Amino acid sequence: MFLIALSLCLGIVVSAGVGLEFRYHNSLEVEKYLRNVNNTFGFTHLHSIGKSVEDRHATSSSRYIEQGSQRQCGFTVGQTQCRDLWVLILGKNPTEHQIGIPEFKYVGNMHGNEVVGRVLLLQLIDYLTRGYLKDQLVTRLLNSTRVHILVSMNPDGFESSNRDCMYSQGRFNKNGVDLNRNFPDAFSKESGTREMEVRAIIDWLKTESFVLSANLHGGAVVASYPYDNSNKGAELKGGSSITPDNDVFVHLAKTYSYTHTLMHKGDQCYDSKDFTDGITNGYNWYPLPGGMQDYNYVWGQCLEITLELSCCKFPNESELPGFWDANRDALLAYMQQVHLGVKGQVLDADGKPVQNSLVEVEGRPNLCPFRTDSNGEYYRLLLPGNYTFKVTYPGHRVLMETLAVPYGPASFSALSHDFRLERDAATTPSPGNTHPPESCTSSQVWESLEGHSPGLVSWGGTFVLVLQAACSTMLL
Structure with missing residues (x-):
């Protein structure tokens, strides 16, 4: 009532x-x-x-x-x-x-x-x-x-x-x-x-x-x-x-x-x-x-x-x-499309999830590389096919692994796969390099735009778009 x-x-x-x-x-x-x-x-x-x-x-x-x-x-x-x-x-x-x-x-x-x-x-x-x-x-x-x-x-x-x-x-x-x-x-x-x-x-x-x-x-x-x-x-x-x-x-x-x-x-x-x-x-x-x-x-x-x-x-x-x-x-x-692609965790040499590990897909040079979250998780939305992943974390060997990705939405789950890293024998962990790299910043994006990214090149510095106020009220 x-x-x-x-x-x-x-x-x-x-x-x-x-x-x-x-x-x-x-x-x-x-x-x-x-x-x-x-x-x-x-x-x-x-x-x-x-x-x-x-x-x-x-x-x-x-x-x-x-x-x-x-x-x-x-x-x-x-x-x-x-x-x-x-x-x-x-x-x-x-x-x-x-x-x-x-x-x-x-x-x-x-x-x-x-x-x-x-x-x-x-x-x-x-x-x-x-x-x-x-x-x-x-x-x-x-x-x-x-x-x-x-x-x-x-x-x-x-x-x-x-x-x-x-x-x-x-x-x-x-x-x-x-x-x-x-x-x-x-x-x-x-x-x-x-x-x-x-x-x-x-x-x-x-x-x-x-x-x-x-x-x-x-x-x-x-x-x-x-x-x-x-x-x-x-x-x-x-x-x-x-x-x-x-x-x-x-x-x-x-x-x-x-x-x-x-x-x-x-x-x-x-x-x-x-x-x-x-x-x-x-x-x-x-x-x-x-x-x-x-x-x-x-x-x-x-x-x-x-x-x-x-x-x-x-x-x-x-x-x-x-x-x-x-x-x-x-x-x-x-x-339902949230279940496309691959999901999982990145684990260090001790089997612990690591934050801010880079999880990159070959041929997809994102302006800000995708990174693992505070749980060491990653999610990559991908259509069905074979993809090569590059996983990077300080003090560990770069991991390259190819996965066959099915169509996840049909089963309400993306492919679940954890990446297990191996310690790099040439790198001795120290208090100065144990912290994960910081997330992508705007300055890093602009460094990429100015010539360091295979996906983008600059065009004479800043490209400023001017939208007239009258048009702005009409655009969506």
């Missing part, structure tokens, strides 16, 4: 037979819904990864209630509501990482006026919670994957939006900044202040070893993949900015577009270009500096694509059930 009363109070139908109501829920309603889900289902965990800009300016008349380690928002009429960036985690062990279980994430509503993704992620939460231990696909997904869902990265923008189809305000955060132009960029030395929401994502990536991700946008119907930017080096091929893992990115984008009911047809919006197979290289579509998907890939070791899900950025609520029907299977199929 309490849950029913709470649902009626919120004006939201939660995880009952009819599912979550199809409408636009404001930030306070979303938080209360997520709290209710977290309190109802033991395989979920809710936490805040940071706060929006507007929360920083909340006045003393705003009312906050402490609940354990989480802060519940209250508000006074006419005053700012507090807006946390709430992430719901779903999985068999939601509160902490388990070795061998990959971390997956969806991020919605980065542009506050692009709202379909926000709705779809709420519906996805409802679908997963109602289906766990009842639906075979949902159960296998959550037993084999730890799923993180950030419904809204830009709640301030959403709250300020109006419902115009294409020209709605609310794209930017409270400071008037486009969050998808505010991340550090591997191809531009341009620097600036990182917005609170962007810093929250960057810090979040340091706490979890994310393997696969997608961020949900609107204004077109297409799956876009990295790179979004270029310095016109060797990565630029045929008008596209190509990553070392281009084959995997194309596969990921097509997985979504062809599982989607319409996206693969490539011509859904009258004012947009036709996209072959419903996918596009980001740079080939239009250059974008400071984008989130490039940052995830270069610095986070997480392969991320951008999903554009609706021609109209703020469609009528009556259309929302149709968007869910078109995207549901694609959202699930994309999640």
Whole structure:
């Protein structure tokens, strides 16, 4: 009776037979819904990864209630509501990482006026919670994957939006900044202040070893993949900015577009270009500096694509059930791709897992080489085939090993393989060289761009992209 009363109070139908109501829920309603889900289902965990800009300016008349380690928002009429960036985690062990279980994430509503993704992620939460231990696909997904869902990265923008189809305000955060132009960029030395929401994502990536991700946008119907930017080096091929893992990115984008009911047809919006197979290289579509998907890939070791899900950025609520029907299977199929390739640990000569060991795949010169995490784990998304790995760690011999990689998503598990290193007799460990090498920094990336990487070469120093403000409001 309490849950029913709470649902009626919120004006939201939660995880009952009819599912979550199809409408636009404001930030306070979303938080209360997520709290209710977290309190109802033991395989979920809710936490805040940071706060929006507007929360920083909340006045003393705003009312906050402490609940354990989480802060519940209250508000006074006419005053700012507090807006946390709430992430719901779903999985068999939601509160902490388990070795061998990959971390997956969806991020919605980065542009506050692009709202379909926000709705779809709420519906996805409802679908997963109602289906766990009842639906075979949902159960296998959550037993084999730890799923993180950030419904809204830009709640301030959403709250300020109006419902115009294409020209709605609310794209930017409270400071008037486009969050998808505010991340550090591997191809531009341009620097600036990182917005609170962007810093929250960057810090979040340091706490979890994310393997696969997608961020949900609107204004077109297409799956876009990295790179979004270029310095016109060797990565630029045929008008596209190509990553070392281009084959995997194309596969990921097509997985979504062809599982989607319409996206693969490539011509859904009258004012947009036709996209072959419903996918596009980001740079080939239009250059974008400071984008989130490039940052995830270069610095986070997480392969991320951008999903554009609706021609109209703020469609009528009556259309929302149709968007869910078109995207549901694609959202699930994309999640399953987290099991591509190989996973495992790197062990030193004593059999202990080692952090920051380099795990490189021959022929894939990543700007920032992939490294093992604090558990000595590595995850490499790869299509089926034979691959030669090079594993490097101080004081140990370089290990070269070739593996035959099957198609992991079919069994909900990537190939599991541990690399066991041998101590290099020529190297005597000492206090000065026992520390693992540091992770890749922006300066190291730029050293690579300036001639030290086989994958990229520089183009007269900094390549600065200028996007006119008027165009910026139209781009996705």
